[in-house]
Amino acid sequence: MVGVGAERTAEIAASVERFVRDVVIPLEQGAPRSSHGPSDDFVQALRVKAREAGVLTPHILPDGSHLSQRETAKVLIKSGLSPLGPLACNTMAPDEGNMYLLGKVGSPELKERFLKRMVAGEARSAFFMTEPAAEGGAGSDPSMMQTTCVQDGNHWVINGRKAFITGADGAKVGIIMAKSADGACMFLVDLPDPAIRIDRVLDTIDSSMPGGHSVITIDNLRVPADQMLGQSGEGFQYAQVRLSPARLSHCMRWLGACIRANEIATAYACKRQAFGKLLVDHEGVGFMLADNLIDIQQSELMIDWCASVLDSGSLGTAESSMAKVAVSEALMRIADRCVQIMGGTGVSGDTIVEQVFREIRAFRIYDGPTEVHKWSLAKKVKRDFLKANPA
Incomplete structure (x- = not known):
């Protein structure tokens, strides 16, 4: 991926940071929100401000080209300095990953109908892959998918259940994964649709994403055949195109949030007096801040390394798993220390x-728990060893 170069990337990232610090952060305390995230009206109001500032969907350029992954990292980290930043700048999950996928594999017609609204910040989207674990559906193992799709003339009929579908409540675009006789398939649909029912919006530990996380029933949803991405059976292939960069994008945004949390904790420690001196002068506190700096730097390096692999044209499945594990665990340590310091x-x-x-505690699970990624990497270790050392 070519990108726009270091100088232009630095300009975009600086503009995003100014906007988030000067416009978005002052709105944090008064943001209208529920346990299921900020309201859509508030998100749209933020996007009006982002559009005026020229930082709406900053990772996708006016000609439709996408920043490289390394360039995207510079920008998304800055957007993440506030939990509201990705919402305002239209760099949030699942939209950012969905836009990336459609930009890569969508037909011109699908891009015009679905992607254009998303890039403009006019339509939120949802990615319907995960299924209820209690019903034996696909969670961290998408090969267990039970949602089915059957061709009926020039339509496909989809039936099944989905769970933890981020942003489904209020979304206007859906990407649905289902299983045909050929294998996994992926469809683009307009939302809402009477055949897609939100059974409930779950109460979860996180609260940054509009619409929360829903349990869904899909009942005889009819989708025109030309709204399938690619061909029947190619769904897992397209899922990998989306999931590896999306895992890394999560790391970028939440690194930005932890950088900000560390700034707040540092200011607190450098101003608060206890036991005759500033908190920062107590080794127990000062060392925690030092450890935060180390984890932040290591996370930045891991993100940059994985982004360079993706930019080389590789799917980067193993690399994104390593980044997801290393960065999410490091960010958890940072966030925990910040709470403890304060x-x-x-x-x-x-x-x-x-x-x-x-949010970081939830991130350790979303897009694959740490243990699942380690298991996948362990299988790669074994596979690579047997390949290099045949019996």
């Missing part, structure tokens, strides 16, 4: 530190 203030809503802690 004591009672750290668990209050007076700053974003407690929210960042909750």
